[in-house]
Amino acid sequence: VDFFAAADSGQPLEITSNQLEVFQQEQKSVFSGDVVAQQGEMTLYTDQLTVIFDGQNDVSRVEAIGRVRIEEPLRHARGNQAVFDRAADTLILSGNAEVVQGENRIAGDEITLFIGQNRSLVRSTDSGRVRAVILPEKKPESP
Amino acid sequence: MLTVRRILALLILLAVILLGLVVWRHLQQAPLQEVLEALSPEIDLALDHLNYTETQDGRKRWTLVADRAEYLRAGNLVRLTPVQLTFYEAGAFGDLGLTADHGELQEDTRQVDVWGGVVIVGEGGERLQTETLRYQDQQRLLSTAAPIHYQAPRMELTGVGLVIDLQKNTMLVKKDVRMLLLPEPQENSGEN
Numbered sequence: 001v002d003f004f005a006a007a008d009s010g011q012p013l014e015i016t017s018n019q020l021e022v023f024q025q026e027q028k029s030v031f032s033g034d035v036v037a038q039q040g041e042m043t044l045y046t047d048q049l050t051v052i053f054d055g056q057n058d059v060s061r062v063e064a065i066g067r068v069r070i071e072e073p074l075r076h077a078r079g080n081q082a083v084f085d086r087a088a089d090t091l092i093l094s095g096n097a098e099v100v101q102g103e104n105r106i107a108g109d110e111i112t113l114f115i116g117q118n119r120s121l122v123r124s125t126d127s128g129r130v131r132a133v134i135l136p137e138k139k140p141e142s143p
Numbered sequence: 144m145l146t147v148r149r150i151l152a153l154l155i156l157l158a159v160i161l162l163g164l165v166v167w168r169h170l171q172q173a174p175l176q177e178v179l180e181a182l183s184p185e186i187d188l189a190l191d192h193l194n195y196t197e198t199q200d201g202r203k204r205w206t207l208v209a210d211r212a213e214y215l216r217a218g219n220l221v222r223l224t225p226v227q228l229t230f231y232e233a234g235a236f237g238d239l240g241l242t243a244d245h246g247e248l249q250e251d252t253r254q255v256d257v258w259g260g261v262v263i264v265g266e267g268g269e270r271l272q273t274e275t276l277r278y279q280d281q282q283r284l285l286s287t288a289a290p291i292h293y294q295a296p297r298m299e300l301t302g303v304g305l306v307i308d309l310q311k312n313t314m315l316v317k318k319d320v321r322m323l324l325l326p327e328p329q330e331n332s333g334e335n
Contacts, residue, residue, distance in 0.1 A: 013326075016320060021316075059324065
């Protein structure tokens, strides 16, 4: 399951929101209110988005909090929170996390997507269970 | 024959004439009060090439330069055209240079209002453009309600309404925020 390949880091990242607060010292920008972040064919919607930069204005970490929705042409994901860490190359969805691709669906308390490795780890805390529905690919009907 | 007495009389006459000339020439330069009358009635004093630096504890805080400064009688106000303001050691923002077509300095509160082609440039090449801006020295705040356009290396930001806190090193954009982050130019990223 190939997640978030549509977020091509070679593309501009555009973020719109109602308000923005920049913390110059910490090189941190906090967008709040109807936040939409778009890069390539991936679009992320959330209530608040914190973007942390490294020295060269490169994004090193993104934290989305509140009604997170990530949409791509072939799949979408949902959760209360999402954290993208560039160094680890991971996207961690948490809080009623769910990823849907066509009729396939995985859900749990926390879904970790290892972006470069096309691998994901679904975890449930407390007594919750991981739920996964993976439908076999339909075989073409023999003539 | 010219006696001594006659020469003396001549000298005295000459001195009187000279003195008269000096007084007469002085009268040609209208007295200060009349010069003031020549300015518009609301202006106390006008200065060209104003250069003013505000310091605190011996350190420069900001410098104000204006081609022309007019001290207005009422309101303790100085009208400035055009305006250059340099903020020193503005925290993480470094030194900031501001230029604008017009400005007004409130002498008592040290508040400066500027308008007309307002541009702020940071040390790292950051550039902020807007139409009006207020600087409140006591709170070290820069603020506007107008649209802003901010550019930094590989970043562009637009919005409406802004507050920069030079003490807390924060910048708040109040409305209609759009930030565009551009990727590293392709040829560079190829080398890493």
